[in-house]
Every structure is written in structure tokens, then in C-alpha cells.
Amino acid sequence: MQPAPEPWYDLTWFEWIGVAGLPLTLIGLYLTWWQARGAANSAKAATDAIKKTEQRMRANQLLVLIPQLRWIATELDISIDSGNSSLARRHLDNWRMQASHVHGILTTADSMERDILTQLQESVGLAKTAGGALLKDSNGSTLKACIKVRSAMATACDAMTVWAGANSMKSLSESSDT
Template sequence: MSIAAHAWYDLPWSDWVGVVGFPLGLFGLWLTFKQASDAKDAAASANTAIRRTQSQIRANQLLVLIPQLRWIASELDFAIDESNERLARRHLDSWRWQANNIHGMLTSADSSQRRILKSLQESVGQAASAGTLLMGKNLKGESVLDRCDKARESIGRVCDQLSAWAGENVTQVTGEDENG
């Protein structure tokens, strides 16, 4: 028996499938890896876009709520000028509700707003104290102004800080706006 030498072109079709299939399998693995890498990059870009959109929505909500706080502060001043305890209490309660709402929005934003967050929390506490004083009897002959003075100062400080924040965020350009 002699073993005959075969040329490469004499391979049966089943062997050709294996020869051709190996490089195609490698190409398929490379293509899968590339698609997975592209999907990872797309997911990261989508995540960045989501965070930017959430930040813009939050800023837009705050830009609507800040004038409401300024209106409440103005109405509180009117109630104090009129020595109207009930109206002053109502506006102090409104302040507490709106300020806590804004505090929650800014807390979830980032830690760069610590000064505003601290001032908001202080104003809420001062408003609560003033409301309590207004509900009590006027034993010392204190006016509505005397009982609300610290709250007014704290509220004014918050209004100033939020106005500055609004000015910064209205003019802020996002990364997408710079590139597009």
C-alpha cells in the first residue's frame, strides 16, 4: 500500500468548510467585540445625556419656583407691615413648604450648592420659630415685626442667594450647546 500525496485543492468539501469557517469565526468574534464596545460607549453617552437633561429640568423647575419664593417673601413683608399675624403665619407656612421643596431639588443635584442648602434649612427653621411665636400670646408687647425679624433676615438671604443661582444657571451653556 502506498500513500498517495494529496494537493491542497484535493480536500473534500467538508474540510473546506472548516478551513473557511475558522477565519470567519475569528471575524465574527472581532465583530462581536467591536459591537459590545460600541454599545458600552453608547450607554455611557446616553447616561451623560440623561444626567444633563435631569439637571436642565431641575434648573427649569427651580427657575419657576424661585419667583414664587420671592413673592411669598414680599407678601410676608406686607403682612408684617400690616401687623396681620394670621396672614404672616400663612406666608411663613408657605415659605416653609416651598423652601423645603427647593431644598429637596438642590440636594439631589450636587454638593456644590451647600451654602444655599444651609441657608434654606436655616430659613425654614426661622420661619417655623416665627410661626410659633405668632401663635403664642403677645406677652412682651412684641409686634409682628419683632417676632418675624430673624425669619425675614434669613428669608432675604435665601432670596439673594437663589437669585444669584438663577442668574448663573440661566446663562450656563451645556457641553452639547458648545459643540453643536
Template sequence: MPLYLASDHAWHHLEWFEWIGLGLGVVGFPLTLWGLWLTWQQATEANTAARAAQEAIRRTQGQLRSNQLMVMIPQLRWIASELDAAIDFESVPLTRRFLENWRSYAGQAQGLLSKTDPDRGDLLIQISESISLAASADASLFSKTGSVILTKSCAKARAAIREACDGLHVWLGENSTQVQDEAEGS
């Protein structure tokens, strides 16, 4: 006999397992909706946790760059001092070596500073100029010797290097005793 649920009479002819099936269907739909809601909640929480982890990584990377720069600044100062001594001793090979060292380390410092504190455009320009003038001085010394030539060739580079060192020391003073603000990411 076919089952017709539309009539009241048909409800009386359902077997016990059919009643259980109907009950599970009625209960199953809300459970399915509740399961979807739980899944959505977990996905939202996972997304929030992922964003928090990304922010923590960004802050940590910024702090590492800042720490690297703080270590490099005294090295740059030492290179500038040794460059002055090499010029005073009229040693073209040493002068060229320290000009090259300056260019290498100052370039790294410039890259770190541009990521750590990009608002310091003035200091980034000073570093860039010192690198450029150090390269020009090195090129002019390539085939020349003599104290007058050495001093003349390096005068602009020395001034630019001193200016960059001074700017870097100001940055170091401003940043050496503070950790990057936690509020940046909040």
C-alpha cells in the same frame, strides 16, 4: 475501508463531499473568528451609545432642575414680600400661612439646588436656616397675638429669608442666561 488521513495515500481516497467538508472546516474557523470580532465590535458600539444616552439624560435632568429652580426663585421672593406685608398688617393667620409657604417652597428649592449646584453650600445653609427660623417663628405665633409679638417672633426669620432670597437671586443671575455646559459631560 477506514479513512486514515495521516498517510498521503488516504488523501487520494476521499470522496468529493469529504473534500468539501474539509474545505468548509478550514474556511469556517476564520469565519467564526471574524463573526466573534464583529459581535465584539457591535457590543462595544452599543456600550458607547448607552453611555452617551446616560450622559444626555443626566444633562437633561440637570437642566430641568435648573429651570425649575429659576421658576421657583420669583415665587419665593413673592412669598417673602407677602410675609412682610402680613407682618406689617399684623395678621397672625396670614403670617403663619406665608411662613408655611416659605418653608415648603424653600425646601423644594433647597433640594433642587443641592442637585443642580451642590458647590453652593453657603446658599444651601442660608436656605436651611431660613426654613428653620420660619418654623420657629410659626411655632411661636401658634397661640400668640399682637403686633409686638408678631414682629419679635418673625424678626430672625425675616432676616434669614431676605438673606436666602438675596443668595437665590445671585444664583439666578449667574445661571439664567446660560445652558449647562456641554463640556461637563465631555
């Protein structure tokens, strides 16, 4: 005769640890998955916050630089009106430097910024050409040498002003959302 099987509840303590281990393992796996999901969500939120901060910093930098570019364009107008070619050359050089700086800030461009980048690049090239023309012919007409660049500068300034308005409002609406 075979001995009668032991009832399931008549287990040794080692066997009870094994029985309890399975549900505890499953609970541990669930808790690990839950924490990993929370960490992934936190990482995504941190990445989004970094992107928003970078956008705000770019917008803030440009909100300072755009008026400087407008001022340079106005000062170039004054030097053109007075026929002062050396002063016009200085303003053209300032334009090239500041516009190149703005160009660098806008290199991670969306479609609106790509148009501004094109206009800035055109104005920088024309400023270089006009500065060279003024340097070669210091007795020539300052207006004639600067007319194309002045038009390109105005177009770029107008586009940047629109960009600044749109992005300053975007920054304000994003701030109120957070």
C-alpha cells in the same frame, strides 16, 4: 512504501469548510466586538443625555419656584410693616412649604447647592419658630418675631438667585453644544 501525501489543495469539501471557518469565526468575533463597543458608547450617550435632562428639569423647576419664594418674602415684609400677624403667619407657612419643596429638588447637591440647602433649612426652622411666636402672642410685635427669619429668607433668596443665574447659563451652553 507509503502512499504519497495528498497536496493541501486536494481537500474534501468538509475539510474546506473547516479551513474557511476559522477566518469567518475571527471576522465574526471582530464584528461582535465592534457592535458591542458601539452599544456601550450608545448606552453612555443615553446616560449622559438623561443626566442633562434631569439637570435641566431641576433648573426649570427652580426657575419657577425661586420667584415664588421672593414673592412670599416680599409679602411677609408687607404684613410685617402693617403689623398683621395672621397674614405674616400665613406667609411663613407658605415659605416653609415652598422652601421645603426647593430643598427636596436640590437634595442631589453639589457644593454650591449644599450651601443653599443649609440656608433653606435654617430659614424653614426660623419660619416655624416665628410662626409659633406669632401664634402664642398675637398682640406682640410682628417685626420682633419675624426679624431673624426675614434675614434668613433674604440670604436664601440671594443664594438661589445666583444659582439660577449660573444654571440657566449652563443649560443654554449645554443646549448649544448638542
